[in-house]
Amino acid sequence: MEQKEIWLKSLITESPQEGYELAIQLSRMEVKSTQPDIEVLKRLRTDYANSASGLTAASHVIALNFQTISAANGYWR
Amino acid sequence: MEQKEIWLKSLITESPQEGYELAIQLSRMEVKSTQPDIEVLKRLRTDYANSASGLTAASHVIALNFQTISAANGYWR
Amino acid sequence: MEQKEIWLKSLITESPQEGYELAIQLSRMEVKSTQPDIEVLKRLRTDYANSASGLTAASHVIALNFQTISAANGYWR
Amino acid sequence: MEQKEIWLKSLITESPQEGYELAIQLSRMEVKSTQPDIEVLKRLRTDYANSASGLTAASHVIALNFQTISAANGYWR
Amino acid sequence: MEQKEIWLKSLITESPQEGYELAIQLSRMEVKSTQPDIEVLKRLRTDYANSASGLTAASHVIALNFQTISAANGYWR
Amino acid sequence: MEQKEIWLKSLITESPQEGYELAIQLSRMEVKSTQPDIEVLKRLRTDYANSASGLTAASHVIALNFQTISAANGYWR
Known part of the structure; x- marks a missing residue:
């Protein structure tokens, strides 16, 4: 978040x-805000995407x- | 999500x-969005469907x- | 869910x-939807009903x- | 829940x-509904009341x- | 909760x-309601305040x- | 929270x-309220930022x- 995108x-x-x-995009940002290092994220992603409890x-x-x-969208009614 | 279905x-x-x-369908999609590989999903499904904490x-x-x-449905009142 | 009850x-x-x-009924159905095998459910039920973290x-x-x-019920006010 | 109290x-x-x-009463009933055996409950209660993660x-x-x-109470405003 | 304060x-x-x-006060009371023993609470607090998962x-x-x-506060708008 | 900032x-x-x-700021404060020691926080942060389950x-x-x-913001509609 150095440059405000x-x-x-x-x-x-x-x-x-x-x-x-x-x-889904929000969920990814929430993870990235805590761990901004893309390489670490990739490694951890492999961890949880291959674990039942991690995926849940x-x-x-x-x-x-x-x-x-x-x-927010009034449930698109 | 390659082809937009x-x-x-x-x-x-x-x-x-x-x-x-x-x-239930939403819950499955939420898992699939994180792990799109059907074979991995099948294996993990066996894991959590046979574990008390996984099921809960x-x-x-x-x-x-x-x-x-x-x-969203106004509770079908 | 073969026959639509x-x-x-x-x-x-x-x-x-x-x-x-x-x-409570909903909670049980949510478990059954993931693991429909009654025998497995009975065994797992014993697991979590005898574990503090499982019960919580x-x-x-x-x-x-x-x-x-x-x-949904307007809190029965 | 044999007799409807x-x-x-x-x-x-x-x-x-x-x-x-x-x-708090509701939380206790939710546990009791899953594990009605008072003796088991007492034992498990000791478990989680003495564990940081259990208490949380x-x-x-x-x-x-x-x-x-x-x-339900309109926040007692 | 012997004396109703x-x-x-x-x-x-x-x-x-x-x-x-x-x-924060509510969160502490919710823990104290389950484990009223202050000495146990102090010990457990050290546990979770020094564990990443406990803190989260x-x-x-x-x-x-x-x-x-x-x-309850209408978001202080 | 000695001095009321x-x-x-x-x-x-x-x-x-x-x-x-x-x-994100709120989430950090919620952690800091439980563990005010910055050195401990830094160490634990390394723990959970490098663990899949901690990050999630x-x-x-x-x-x-x-x-x-x-x-609170009416979803910025």
């Missing part, structure tokens, strides 16, 4: 699926972000 | 039970998605 | 306690489902 | 602190129930 | 930061309580 | 991304704080 302009998306994709924990965070984004 | 058109369902089924963690994610979908 | 007709219940019982994790899912159902 | 009449309480006490996990469930009860 | 009069606070401090789990509970208190 | 003036931010940055748990707390802040 705008990566999150809005929580509003055109469709539920785009909202879901934003939830990662999907939990996506589900929470999706809940936030769904509310 | 629309798998999430709406959070609105006809009934609570269909909402529940959508919650998986059901936690389903419950969270069901909360989102229930709110 | 309707087990979740409504989130609306007569009383908070019935809402609580529905939360299970009660966490019940609490989340109860939150959803309470909101 | 009414233990949860309402989510509405007089004050925040009574709401907090109801959250238990307090997480109380916090979630307190969130539900607080919303 | 009123420690939670209201969820309403003057400012976000006071709300945050109440969230504790901060998760604070974040949940802060969510409840923020909603 | 005001670090949380408002949950309201100009944009979603500033809200996200506030969520940390990002979970950020996601929860972001949900609170997003609601």
Whole structure:
């Protein structure tokens, strides 16, 4: 975050699926904010993507972000 | 996600039970988005479906998605 | 889920306690959806019902489902 | 739950602190619903009440129930 | 809780930061309600305050309580 | 917290991304409130920033704080 890049302009998306994709992007940023080193991230990604509990924990965070984004969009009703 | 397939058109369902089924579908997609390799997923699925803590963690994610979908549907009142 | 049995007709219940019982039913279905084999479920149930962390994790899912159902019922006010 | 005892009449309480006490009662019922054997519960309680992670996990469930009860009471505003 | 001391009069606070401090107080009470023995608590506190996963789990509970208190205060808008 | 420094003036931010940055700041404060010793924090940070499960748990707390802040801001609609 040395250079201020705008990566999150809005929580509003055109469709539920785009909202879901934003939830995934948010989840990745949340990890990157804690561990900015891409090489470390790649190694750890292999760890959790091959562990049942790691995958479930990662999907939990996506589900929470999706809940936030769904509310933001009035659930695309 | 190479080819953009629309798998999430709406959070609105006809009934609570269909909402529940959508919650399960969402939970599976959240896992698949992190680990797209079907063979790995199958192996890991055996892991967590046979572990008490794995099963509970998986059901936690389903419950969270069901909360989102229930709110989206005005709780089918 | 081969034969479509309707087990979740409504989130609306007569009383908070019935809402609580529905939360427990939901929590069990969420586990069963991931592991449909009743024999495996029975064995795992013994595992987590005799482990402090397993029990707490299970009660966490019940609490989340109860939150959803309470909101659905306008908190029975 | 053989005999239907009414233990949860309402989510509405007089004050925040009574709401907090109801959250604790709910958390205990959620555990008891999964493990009804009082002797086992007593033994496990000693386990988690003497473990940092067990205590934190238990307090997480109380916090979630307190969130539900607080919303039910319009936050006692 | 032998003598009924009123420690939670209201969820309403003057400012976000006071709300945050109440969230911390609530989190501590939630632990104390499960383990009232101050000596045990002190020992366990050393455990989790020196463990990465223990600290993260504790901060998760604070974040949940802060969510409840923020909603109670209409987010101090 | 010996000297009362005001670090949380408002949950309201100009944009979603500033809200996200506030969520990260909150998450760090929640850890610091439990473990104020900066040297210990630095050491533990290395632990969880290099562990897949530690990183996911940390990002979970950020996601929860972001949900609170997003609601506070009416989702910047």
